[in-house]
Amino acid sequence: MKVLVTGGAGFIGSNLIRLLLREAPELEITNLDKLTYAGNLENLADVAGLPRYRFIRADVADPRAVERVFKKGFDAVLHLAAETHVDRSLEDAAPFLRTNVLGTHVLLEAARRHGVGRFVHISTDEVYGSPSAGEFFDESAPLKPSSPYAASKAAADLLVLSYVHTFHLPALILRCTNNFGPYQFPEKLLPLAIANAMENRPLPVYGDGMQERDWIFVEDYCRAIHRALERGRTGEIYNVSAGTPRANLDVLRALLALLGKPESLIKFVEDRPGHDRRYALDSGKFRKELGWTPQNDFEQALAATVEWNRANAEWLERCRSGAYRNYYRRHYTQRRKTLERWQKS
Ligand SMILES: NC(=O)c1ccc[n+]([C@@H]2O[C@H](COP(=O)([O-])OP(=O)(O)OC[C@H]3O[C@@H](n4cnc5c(N)ncnc54)[C@H](O)[C@@H]3O)[C@@H](O)[C@H]2O)c1
Numbered sequence: 001m002k003v004l005v006t007g008g009a010g011f012i013g014s015n016l017i018r019l020l021l022r023e024a025p026e027l028e029i030t031n032l033d034k035l036t037y038a039g040n041l042e043n044l045a046d047v048a049g050l051p052r053y054r055f056i057r058a059d060v061a062d063p064r065a066v067e068r069v070f071k072k073g074f075d076a077v078l079h080l081a082a083e084t085h086v087d088r089s090l091e092d093a094a095p096f097l098r099t100n101v102l103g104t105h106v107l108l109e110a111a112r113r114h115g116v117g118r119f120v121h122i123s124t125d126e127v128y129g130s131p132s133a134g135e136f137f138d139e140s141a142p143l144k145p146s147s148p149y150a151a152s153k154a155a156a157d158l159l160v161l162s163y164v165h166t167f168h169l170p171a172l173i174l175r176c177t178n179n180f181g182p183y184q185f186p187e188k189l190l191p192l193a194i195a196n197a198m199e200n201r202p203l204p205v206y207g208d209g210m211q212e213r214d215w216i217f218v219e220d221y222c223r224a225i226h227r228a229l230e231r232g233r234t235g236e237i238y239n240v241s242a243g244t245p246r247a248n249l250d251v252l253r254a255l256l257a258l259l260g261k262p263e264s265l266i267k268f269v270e271d272r273p274g275h276d277r278r279y280a281l282d283s284g285k286f287r288k289e290l291g292w293t294p295q296n297d298f299e300q301a302l303a304a305t306v307e308w309n310r311a312n313a314e315w316l317e318r319c320r321s322g323a324y325r326n327y328y329r330r331h332y333t334q335r336r337k338t339l340e341r342w343q344k345s
Helices: 011-023 063-070 086-091 094-113 148-167 189-198 218-231 248-259 284-290 298-311 313-321 323-344
Strands: 002-006 028-033 053-057 076-079 118-124 171-176 203-206 237-240 266-269
Touching (some): 002 011, 011 028, 011 218, 063 094, 076 218, 086 094, 086 148, 094 118, 094 148, 118 218, 148 171, 171 218, 189 203, 189 248, 189 298, 203 248, 218 237, 218 284, 248 266, 313 323
Parallel strands (some): 002 028, 002 076, 028 053, 076 118, 118 171, 203 266
């Protein structure tokens, strides 16, 4: 089975590709990624040479480039490529609309024209906005996005559903909660906090730090995506979560304890505008219909994530300094001609 993964050089995408190459030998994977600041091919250095894996640098919002790629023929698309950092969407929403909305449209069109048999669209819990204390949103909750990022993902979800309804595209949507784990770019809360704490620098926390997030270990989510590829039903929306929301402040305290660092490193900063107080999903439908449950305990997975970042301090440093961007030039320019020939053939 030939699978196109978009955004495979990012955090979840690279974990997903590694997991699929390891656990699904029937899959041939093509990774289409623009390599924005968040895309890092070092994340996949250990699998880059495998015959079942291929990388193509392209922009999902570029219809001609996407058309060239789709001509190779794919049985399924796992669409993860997106602009993902909420703070950046507050400064400039334009790249979010371009990639998340227009890019999704370009892929849906290509999938429709080329008769792709399965399209898994990776969305987010943020499309629902913030539930009140104790409440867990299921898939019937109305869309109430708070940030331009969340609004762009909600718009993409609606486009996907319209393609199912009108063009019978065999697509489905996964809405997941906050992921954590190896290879997460150190601008997001946990890897940023780990990186700062390791250098005894302050850990910035928005507002009072009591915002709740329903954390899930990335490997559990990647298994959920694999399950959706195999068994998900066309036209369905599935929430995916571990179902145990925790306050950001508690997570940071646990992380500092794991690193043996003092809580005095926590520095409260002004809350960001429109900050959702809480995300929490009811993922009962996905668990029941697709027989999935998260395998990893939060505390153990957090300890493993801290340990991974400690063991990969050089990776972290290259992310922070921007040096990771040289990887593509160093490792892919020699292979570019071969790739270009492959794309044209
Ligand atoms: N990380 C989370 O906690 C989380 C939670 C719920 C949903 N999601 C969703 O999961 C998906 C992956 O998230 P992530 O955290 O791995 O993101 P990420 O920011 O780590 O990676 C995004 C990837 O997309 C690529 N990309 C961006 N614009 C592109 C474009 N125009 N064309 C091709 N590639 C492009 C980037 O280069 C990068 O490799 C996103 O769709 C996100 O909305 C993430």
